[in-house]
Amino acid sequence: MKRGFLNTKRVKDSLASYAPPAVPEPRMLKAKLPIGKVEPTLSNYQASENLMEDVDANTTNYADDQVVGTTLPARYFNDEFSDYPDNVTECLFYGGKVKREILATPGFPASVPRPPHVCHSLETSAFGMGVFATRDIKMGDLIMAERPLSVTPAAIPPLDLNFPKGFNPTIDQVVEARMIQYEKLLETSISRMFPENRDALFALHNAHTEDGSGPIFGRIRTNGIGVLSGNGDPHFGSTAVFKDISRLNHSCAPNSTYNFTTASLSMQLRALRDIKQDEEITITYCGIEDSTAERQEALKPYGFQCTCRICSDPGSDARLAKIKASTEFTVRNAREGQQHAEKWLAEIETFGWQGLGQYKKLLAMAMFAAATAGRTDGVRKYFGMMDAWSRAHGGDKVSDLHGLSMGLVF
């Protein structure tokens, strides 16, 4: 699972083609957002005001190029933060498509699920704040679920820029102006939040203090997690920022993963393997199936270089490639299936790569091998692990066993 603002290939592609044809700036939409230190050149740029219209909470018939600010689920005037135990999310959308998708989701607004016991706390970690287990957590278990503080477009939407007449900006200046203009829009959006949520957003880490991102946009770029597809249309993806989930640090061998549920408008975090009390809970900010070089590249916008044991191990790419190839193997009998699956399951567990799809396939191979050999204890064990893996990835139960039996001919 990937996270982030403008960091995934899908989001970059959507940035490249974000504008509907009417927007007269296609060239600069291909430009990447800056990271690292960038000298500002537009200190006199005056951002336009009033970029967002206030409308009734149930309105959905927006123009496709209208910037929409809305609180979901709807809240009422003069109410208080404490009136919403599941919290509400301040949303900024480009057009009405995503809001329509949310309001049309069966069950919306369902309540946010809760684990039976609180099992995490925010603590100081090796990398600023982090999230830690306050009790043992089992693979597949729900660790926490949270409604976002904010949901905003996954790429800066097309905005009218306010350059003086006759000024011919460079592409970098257009990008700079867009970031200034977008910050203004975000200010309007977060001014609608409960003060408690606004404070929580400003308390988050900002890795984009020198690249022209404003304080809100910088925090969105640092902490945003991709959510809401806009009904499969990548132009309408969104990024969500959370009070607690955005405190999770990155690992290339994470012990948890997350799924967003539109019905409850919440992110659920679940354990990818058993987690011990006091262990740090981590997610990945990049693709764990990618090579070390690809992961380091994807992590650049977060302002750090990963120094985990996998990134520091020159043999890890070759090992990962072998693990990925392990499920292409055709086994001839139950004994061979069991040996093959157990060998590679152990390898994955040693390196903490249970997030790989190959892990589930090898669990299936081990389960079928146990079933063929009539070992009910083995079937129970591996079925339970597959079930936990599926729950961790947002499924309720083991599904699609059919697809997982590939490579087995006994």
Ligand SMILES: C[S@@+](CC[C@H](N)C(=O)[O-])C[C@H]1O[C@@H](n2cnc3c(N)ncnc32)[C@H](O)[C@@H]1O
């Ligand atoms: C989403 S925040 C995570 C919470 C953050 N540690 C905090 O104090 O709020 C992302 C930031 O955490 C830090 N970080 C997360 N994982 C890291 C890692 N594996 N190595 C170094 N820094 C990391 C980086 O500063 C990154 O920009």
